[in-house]
Amino acid sequence: MLEVKDLSISFIQYQKGLKKRTLKVISNLDVTINSGEILAIVGSSGSGKSLLAHAVLGVLPKNAVVSGEIIYKGMPLTPKLQKRLRGNEISLIPQSVNFLDPLMKVGAQVQASVNTGDKKEEQKSIFKRYSLDEKTGIKFPFQLSGGMARRVLFASAVIGGAKLIIADEPTPGLHPEVVKETLQHLRELADQGCAVMLITHDIGTAINVADNIAVFYSGTTVEVAPASNFSGNGEHLKHPYTKALWNALPQNSFIPISGFQPSYEERKGCFFHQRCSTRSQDCLSKMPKIREIDSGKVRCHNAT
Numbered sequence: 531m532l533e534v535k536d537l538s539i540s541f542i543q544y545q546k547g548l549k550k551r552t553l554k555v556i557s558n559l560d561v562t563i564n565s566g567e568i569l570a571i572v573g574s575s576g577s578g579k580s581l582l583a584h585a586v587l588g589v590l591p592k593n594a595v596v597s598g599e600i601i602y603k604g605m606p607l608t609p610k611l612q613k614r615l616r617g618n619e620i621s622l623i624p625q626s627v628n629f630l631d632p633l634m635k636v637g638a639q640v641q642a643s644v645n646t647g648d649k650k651e652e653q654k655s656i657f658k659r660y661s662l663d664e665k666t667g668i669k670f671p672f673q674l675s676g677g678m679a680r681r682v683l684f685a686s687a688v689i690g691g692a693k694l695i696i697a698d699e700p701t702p703g704l705h706p707e708v709v710k711e712t713l714q715h716l717r718e719l720a721d722q723g724c725a726v727m728l729i730t731h732d733i734g735t736a737i738n739v740a741d742n743i744a745v746f747y748s749g750t751t752v753e754v755a756p757a758s759n760f761s762g763n764g765e766h767l768k769h770p771y772t773k774a775l776w777n778a779l780p781q782n783s784f785i786p787i788s789g790f791q792p793s794y795e796e797r798k799g800c801f802f803h804q805r806c807s808t809r810s811q812d813c814l815s816k817m818p819k820i821r822e823i824d825s826g827k828v829r830c831h832n833a834t
C-alpha cells in the first residue's frame with residue numbers, strides 16, 4: 531500500500547545577511563506498509579516520525595526540500611494525488627482532540643467528511659460502530675469525555691473510506707482503558723484491510739498491537755523488524771540502538787542508554803556511532819546501507 535524509499539527532507543533556513551543554510555533532518559529513510567498491516571514507528575523525540583507522516587500526507591512546510599520516492603498503491607504519491615486522497619483514502623488520526631472544531635457539533639463535523647451516500651445515515655452508522663450513542667452527535671467537543679472524543683476522531687478519520695491511516699501519537703496521556711480501546715480500533719481497521727502507520731514513543735504499545743516495528747534514529751530508519759523479534763533478551767534484534775531501546779524498558783534490564791542523538795553537525799558515518807559500543811572504523815565515516823537480514827532490515831555495518 532505504501533512504500534517510502536530513500537526519503538530525505540531538508541529545510542532551507544535564512545540567516546543574517548541573506549546567508550542560507552540547509553538542514554538535513556531526514557536522511558535515506560525507508561519504510562513499507564502492506565494492506566492489513568500495522569507498522570509502528572518508534573524513536574525518540576526529534577527522530578523524524580511526524581515529518582514522515584507529513585511527507586506522506588503532503589503537508590510539509592514550504593521551505594522543505596524532499597527527495598526520494600513515496601509510492602502509494604504502485605503510483606508515485608505526487609502533490610496532486612496527495613491533495614486528492616488526503617482526508618479520504620489517506621487519513622490522519624491526530625494526537626490532539628483540539629483538531630475538532632470547538633464551535634461545531636460533532637455529528638456535523640463527522641458528516642463533513644462523508645464523500646458518498648447519505649451524510650446523516652453514514653454518520654449514524656459510524657457512531658454505532660464506535661459505540662457513540664445518537665445524542666453524542668448533537669454535542670460540542672467540550673461536552674465529551676476523553677475516550678468519547680477519541681472515538682469521534684476515529685469516526686471522522688475513517689468515514690471517508692480510508693485505506694491508509696496515519697495515527698500520530700494517538701494515545702497521549704490517556705487512561706489505560708482508553709489506550710487499549712484506541713489500539714483495538716486500529717487493529718480492527720488493519721484487519722479490515724487498511725494499512726496503518728502508528729507513530730508512538732511507547733515501544734511497549736507498539737509491540738502489543740503492531741505487525742512490524744520501524745525504529746527511527748536521527749532522521750533515518752535503523753531497523754525494521756517483526757514485532758515478535760522484540761522478546762527475551764532482544765537476541766533477535768539486530769541494531770545496537772534497537773537492543774538498547776529494548777533493554778531500557780522497565781520489564782527488561784531498565785538500563786537507559788547514555789548520550790543524545792547527534793546534532794546536525796555531528797551527523798556523519800553511522801549516525802549512531804557516538805553511542806555505539808560495537809563500532810568499527812567504517813562506522814565513523816560511512817553511513818551503512820539498509821540491508822535485509824533474517825526477517826527484518828537493519829542499517830548497521832556490523833550487524834549479522
Ligand SMILES: Nc1ncnc2c1ncn2[C@@H]1O[C@H](COP(=O)(O)OP(=O)(O)OP(=O)(O)O)[C@@H](O)[C@H]1O
Nearest residue numbers: 541553555573574575576577578579580581582591
Ligand atoms: N519546519 C522545520 N524547520 C526546521 N526543522 C524542522 C522543522 N520541522 C521539524 N524540524 C526538525 O526535524 C526533526 C524531526 O522532527 P519530527 O517532528 O519529525 O520529530 P518526531 O520524531 O515526530 O518527534 P516527537 O516525538 O517529539 O514528536 C526535529 O529535529 C525538528 O527540529
Ligand code: NI
Nearest residue numbers: 579580581698
Ligand atoms: Ni512527532
